[in-house]
């Protein structure tokens with residue numbers, strides 16, 4: 001493989017990893033806990049900036065590279081993995097702040113719009129206060145993690161970074177998977193299905209939701225750090241609101257609430273949208289391409305919501321049989337066990353289940 | 359221990375002590391509509407109280423006021439003489455009041471069994487860190503809950519549906535599911551809003567049997583119900599409401615012969 005192909009490949013793989021982390025985070029908020037969040041990219045941005053501030057060093061007289069040509073409110077230079085942890089904390093803290101304000105006051109669609117507006121405001125603040133994070137020009141020369149320690153450079157380092165990204169993805173998978181299969185995940189899904197019913201069972205809905213929102217935001221922050229550690233620059237143009245819609249599309253197409261589905265969506269969506277428009281006949285100006293792409297996102301999302309609302313890989317149904325309990329030393333009547341196996345696995349109707357309704 | 363039959367046949371001995379649930383002058387308006395007006399009632403531990411009355415009488419509103427999903431515009435509600443008014447529904451639930459909804463509120467994209475598993479209080483692994491600690495941490499208490507859920511499903515004749523999505527159940531099955539789910543919480547007071555509505559006649563007998571069993575274990579039940587045979591066989595006391603007010607109280611046969619009650623049903 002030529003070096004340029006390898007560079008392209010490593011960039012692609014890191015992007016897949018970044019999107020995986022981000023979409024798993026958003027899926028925890030949106031798919032599992034039912035918090036529609038159209039401003040998710042804000043948390044990714046927070047993590048990216050936090051990573052930058054924890055690696056760039058002091059504003060002036062710091063790492064010679066950046067001294068003088070860019071301004072930011074504060075900076076330091078700390079070793080790996082602290083900048084990544086800072087990014088996680090930044091995403092989580094911002095989610096806590098936003099969540100405490102927005103979540104209890106607004107419901108469903110209003111929440112989604114409010115969060116979108118919050119992310120737009122965030123963008124506005126960064127753009128208009130240059131002394132904060134260097135405004136529209138953004139931050140550049142952001143150091144690569146462990147570059148000195150590994151002694152690698154060029155394509156060797158890029159492959160090292162792919163491995164680092166993969167490792168982080170594995171850790172994030174562990175987190176979202178453990179949450180997904182736990183009683184915590186089940187309670188979040190219950191809240192998603194009926195807030196009133198969950199409350200009536202004594203569930204602290206506000207707190208559970210906020211927790212899911214914060215963990216999602218923290219993962220968003222981590223995704224920003226992983227991205228910026230590789231591309232080494234970050235500016236408001238990198239986190240437009242459109243980015244969030246890519247994430248949302250991934251989750252709807254992949255499978256609402258399904259971590260595996262999200263992984264499938266992360267791989268499929270960029271292929272569909274990256275490649276599809278290039279097959280379209282050339283219509284007028286090149287600028288139409290962007291518009292067509294956005295229309296495609298919308299159309300595909302609507303199509304899935306209409307025809308396959310659970311996505312390509314739907315949320316897994318967790319089934320139990322009584323025999324699961326036998327292994328733990330519990331006695332179960334054999335005929336009941338058999339009945340469960342027959343009815344549960346084959347879908348054979350059973351006489352004692354005929355509680356016909358209206 | 360205490361003297362039997364203080365007031366009437368149906369009112370059990372517990373009435374000598376303080377009520378477990380008490381409403382004092384409770385009102386609730388929706389705009390100009392007085393859904394519930396100056397209601398006072400007491401429910402004693404171990405009693406099964408029926409709340410009947412024509413449509414729009416305010417029965418469901420009472421259930422929601424007690425459960426905290428609606429706030430009263432006036433009056434006070436007590437559980438064990440501690441005021442509930444103003445508390446959030448989840449706080450009230452944790453104090454020991456479980457309820458079902460008139461319009462079923464099942465978790466449709468969870469299975470029947472998972473619906474039941476949501477219910478138990480303070481589960482291991484229900485917080486973030488417990489969840490991250492993994493199955494080794496919460497698996498033990500989980501399998502106890504699963505076992506209890508299977509027991510309930512067997513008793514209610516819904517074992518075969520355990521792993522079906524709740525959203526695919528019939529109206530009657532959803533009712534039963536909600537009752538089972540409320541029972542899974544292990545409440546002291548159970549509020550049921552029309553538990554037999556839409557339930558197949560064959561199953562109503564089983565529902566009654568299970569509720570009687572729970573009552574015998576000391577559970578207190580307040581139920582809104584239209585099915586009079588069910589009320590007769592279950593309830594110690596019946597409270598009749600019409601147009602937001604209590605118009606009669608006693609055993610079913612006592613209130614049935616009350617002219618005010620007949621009038622309300624005819625008029626309502």
Ligand SMILES: Nc1ncnc2c1ncn2[C@@H]1O[C@H](COP(=O)(O)OP(=O)(O)O)[C@@H](O)[C@H]1O
Nearest residue numbers: 388391392393412413414415416417418419420
């Ligand atoms: N959320 C609400 N908003 C406005 N009016 C309501 C609401 N809930 C109940 N009501 C009104 O309050 C009255 C009592 O309703 P409800 O408690 O549901 O009666 P019941 O359960 O006895 O049939 C009815 O007139 C009903 O229209």
Ligand SMILES: [Mg+2]
Nearest residue numbers: 417418419460
């Ligand atoms: Mg009603």
